[in-house]
Amino acid sequence: MSVDLQTVRRAARLARIYEPESRLESLARELNAILGWIDLLEEVDVEGVEAMTSAVELTLPLRDDVISDGGQAKAIVANAPQSADGFFVVPKVVE
Secondary structure, eight states, rough: OOOOOOHHHHHHHHHHOOOOOOHHHHHHHHHHHHHHHHHHTTOOOOOOOOOOOOOOOOOOOOOOOOOTTTTOOHHHHSSSSEEEEEEEEEOOOOO
């Protein structure tokens, strides 16, 4: 696949990027070089290679899904400007 000046103009317009006419030629060359690298990657034989989600094999530690109040309710409410019965007191905003 080759990128011409018209394609570069259209891509810049769609991306809402202003590029002066003098820069379009070099952008076309850069995009063609990038597409050339992609073509090289397509030639790599990946038959039998398992798909990866990360370059490092890692298992995430899991914890039990237990419902709790966090054990810090008093410390959290202590930071409130106003509290009552362990709850934040906020001004009424809806009549």
